Amino acid sequence: MSTSTLTPAPHVPLSVSPPGSGRRRFKNNVATVALTAAMVIAMIPLVLIIFEITRRGIGVMSLEFFTATEPPPRREGGGYAAGFFGTLYIMALAVVMSIPFGIATAVYIVEYGPNRLTAAIRFFTDVMTGIPSIFVGLFVYGLLVIGWGSLGFGTFVGAVAIAVMMLPIVTRSAEEMLRLVPNELRNASYGLGARKWQTIVHTVLPAAAPGLTTGSMLAVARGIGETAPLLLTAFGTGIIVNAFQGSPQGAVPMQLYRGATQPFEAGIDRAWGAALSLFLLVLLFTVIARWIGSRASVSR
Amino acid sequence: MSTEAPEAPQAPEDPQRRTLQSSRGRFADPIFKWTVAACGTTVLVILALMVFRTTTEAWPVFAKEGFFGFLFGQTWDSGGSRTEITGTYGAWPFIYGTLVTATIAIAIALPLAIMVAVYLTHLAPRRLAKPLSYTVELLAAVPSVIFGLWGLHWFLPNVMRPFFELVESTLGWFFLFEGPVRGVGYFPAGIVLAIMILPIMTAIIREVIAVQPLEQQMAGYALGSTRWEVITKVVLPSSFSGIVAASMLGLGRALGETIAVLMLIGGSQSWGASLFGTGSSMASHIAATFGESSPEARTGLMAIGVALFLVTMIVNILARVIVWRLGQFTGDAAV
Numbered sequence: 001m002s003t004s005t006l007t008p009a010p011h012v013p014l015s016v017s018p019p020g021s022g023r024r025r026f027k028n029n030v031a032t033v034a035l036t037a038a039m040v041i042a043m044i045p046l047v048l049i050i051f052e053i054t055r056r057g058i059g060v061m062s063l064e065f066f067t068a069t070e071p072p073p074r075r076e077g078g079g080y081a082a083g084f085f086g087t088l089y090i091m092a093l094a095v096v097m098s099i100p101f102g103i104a105t106a107v108y109i110v111e112y113g114p115n116r117l118t119a120a121i122r123f124f125t126d127v128m129t130g131i132p133s134i135f136v137g138l139f140v141y142g143l144l145v146i147g148w149g150s151l152g153f154g155t156f157v158g159a160v161a162i163a164v165m166m167l168p169i170v171t172r173s174a175e176e177m178l179r180l181v182p183n184e185l186r187n188a189s190y191g192l193g194a195r196k197w198q199t200i201v202h203t204v205l206p207a208a209a210p211g212l213t214t215g216s217m218l219a220v221a222r223g224i225g226e227t228a229p230l231l232l233t234a235f236g237t238g239i240i241v242n243a244f245q246g247s248p249q250g251a252v253p254m255q256l257y258r259g260a261t262q263p264f265e266a267g268i269d270r271a272w273g274a275a276l277s278l279f280l281l282v283l284l285f286t287v288i289a290r291w292i293g294s295r296a297s298v299s300r
Numbered sequence: 301m302s303t304e305a306p307e308a309p310q311a312p313e314d315p316q317r318r319t320l321q322s323s324r325g326r327f328a329d330p331i332f333k334w335t336v337a338a339c340g341t342t343v344l345v346i347l348a349l350m351v352f353r354t355t356t357e358a359w360p361v362f363a364k365e366g367f368f369g370f371l372f373g374q375t376w377d378s379g380g381s382r383t384e385i386t387g388t389y390g391a392w393p394f395i396y397g398t399l400v401t402a403t404i405a406i407a408i409a410l411p412l413a414i415m416v417a418v419y420l421t422h423l424a425p426r427r428l429a430k431p432l433s434y435t436v437e438l439l440a441a442v443p444s445v446i447f448g449l450w451g452l453h454w455f456l457p458n459v460m461r462p463f464f465e466l467v468e469s470t471l472g473w474f475f476l477f478e479g480p481v482r483g484v485g486y487f488p489a490g491i492v493l494a495i496m497i498l499p500i501m502t503a504i505i506r507e508v509i510a511v512q513p514l515e516q517q518m519a520g521y522a523l524g525s526t527r528w529e530v531i532t533k534v535v536l537p538s539s540f541s542g543i544v545a546a547s548m549l550g551l552g553r554a555l556g557e558t559i560a561v562l563m564l565i566g567g568s569q570s571w572g573a574s575l576f577g578t579g580s581s582m583a584s585h586i587a588a589t590f591g592e593s594s595p596e597a598r599t600g601l602m603a604i605g606v607a608l609f610l611v612t613m614i615v616n617i618l619a620r621v622i623v624w625r626l627g628q629f630t631g632d633a634a635v
Binding site for chain 2: 036039040090105124131138147164227260268283
């Protein structure tokens with residue numbers, strides 16, 4: 001092919017915009033504005049929520065709010081002591097049940113996998129994160145409250161429901177953290193003559209500890225705010241209940257829900273106070289978790 | 301890992317010499333392995349128990365109404381018997397409520413999530429991108445009961461209600477926007493759901509967009525494309541399956557969300573085409589009526605739960621399969 005037969009195209013200086021470029025540039029600018037606007041819109045709800053729960057909740061939060069139980073909804077004063085106690089009780093039990101299980105599951109997946117069983121466990125753990133919380137409540141109700149032993153409503157069955165909600169979150173994050181532990185550490189441990197279980201307990205888990213803490217705390221932050229499964233298992237009450245099992249137990253989110261959906265202003269005010277304290281609690285756990293995670297020796 | 305100062309190696313001060321010579325360690329290894337394997341298997345056992353226990357519990361209702369009779373029956377009238385099923389159990393009003401609110405939520409959240417994800421990956425100033433995405437994800441940490449409280453006592457009276465009245469007065473002739481505007485109803489529940497599923501959808505779409513190969517985008521720019529053209533013609537088409545997966549995970553959340561919907565949907569047992577009408581979703585109906593229900597009615601609620609579980613499982617498994625085929629990028633985002 002000889003190029004000499006082609007007539008050269010007329011010279012177009014690069015500074016001249018090709019036809020249609022004005023429209024294209026205009027479109028691009030419109031899109032930029034629209035995308036920025038979308039970002040702003042996405043931020044608005046969070047700002048509004050934080051502003052509103054702070055504005056209406058700050059006045060309610062006092063020492064009394066944390067130490068007194070709730071009067072009938074139309075009366076002022078009093079607090080969510082029963083809810084806070086119940087939440088603490090339920091969360092303590094749920095943490096004891098879910099976190100060791102979740103970490104052990106992750107250890108099995110990472111240190112003894114991959115095989116068919118670990119693949120199945122991984123897949124179903126992922127699936128479990130998507131189970132509706134109300135269904136978990138129904139399941140625990142069917143299994144423990146009216147099923148085996150007819151345990152009735154109470155602290156323990158509520159904690160089981162929360163633990164089932166937390167388990168996949170703990171497992172998923174622990175799995176990722178264990179995968180980040182470098183193999184050199186494992187090999188060094190084996191080289192010193194340690195057995196596999198000694199390597200895992202003394203080398204792998206300590207190396208991954210900050211990450212494991214992060215994941216567990218995020219799971220706790222999720223668990224604290226759960227309402228729906230507790231309605232069906234712990235059932236809720238306005239008084240402080242010490243019983244491990246057998247009598248209905250309260251929790252902040254449940255009490256908040258009941259306070260918010262009744263018509264009296266005093267009860268609604270207390271619900272805003274509960275919302276603020278619940279949000280601060282969740283925020284505290286989330287921020288500390290991220291902080292530990294960010295200064296971990298083993299991180300992404 | 302602390303690094304120790306180099307010293308002359310010494311014999312380990314371990315009188316029992318636990319590691320090598322003790323025969324105890326020989327059994328410790330298999331015991332440890334089987335313990336963690338048992339913990340792992342628990343997940344599968346819990347899931348199996350879930351399906352088995354709730355289905356057997358709900359079986360009498362399905363047996364009486366038939367599967368389709370249950371799904372499409374119009375009346376929910378629970379009986380008070382202790383031993384047999386005497387009421388009529390048609391879950392259609394609640395299934396309709398779930399579908400409508402989830403559809404509204406996806407319709408609002410999906411375009412917004414895509415735009416926010418594109419902004420975060422392609423437009424945001426580098427120093428702002430990380431704090432901004434943290435802030436959006438912080439929204440996911442807010443407990444749903446707070447969304448419900450805020451939605452019911454602030455967002456509804458101050459923002460949504462005036463907006464609904466405006467829509468009703470201009471578009472009221474259209475069957476979806478027929479009045480009267482009662483305040484609570486399908487539409488406000490759907491809008492608050494959209495806010496709730498926005499973070500998870502944004503997080504996943506952002507990760508999918510962030511891993512798109514840079515070469516193709518560079519090639520697009522080299523051909524003279526504007527940024528908008530690169531985004532719409534290069535980035536988004538190749539992120540399509542990730543966007544589908546994100547919508548399905550968001551949909552799964554929206555279908556199963558209970559408390560916020562319960563506080564905003566109105567809680568009636570009827571259904572109607574107007575988005576301003578009140579109703580119930582499957583999850584909200586369970587939570588609303590569970591407390592005062594007779595044992596028989598709770599069997600009916602269990603049946604709704606099983607149907608809800610089936611739908612969310614199908615949606616979630618499809619989403620997971622898509623995500624898994626995309627590669628293992630899901631981190632905190634998918635939790």
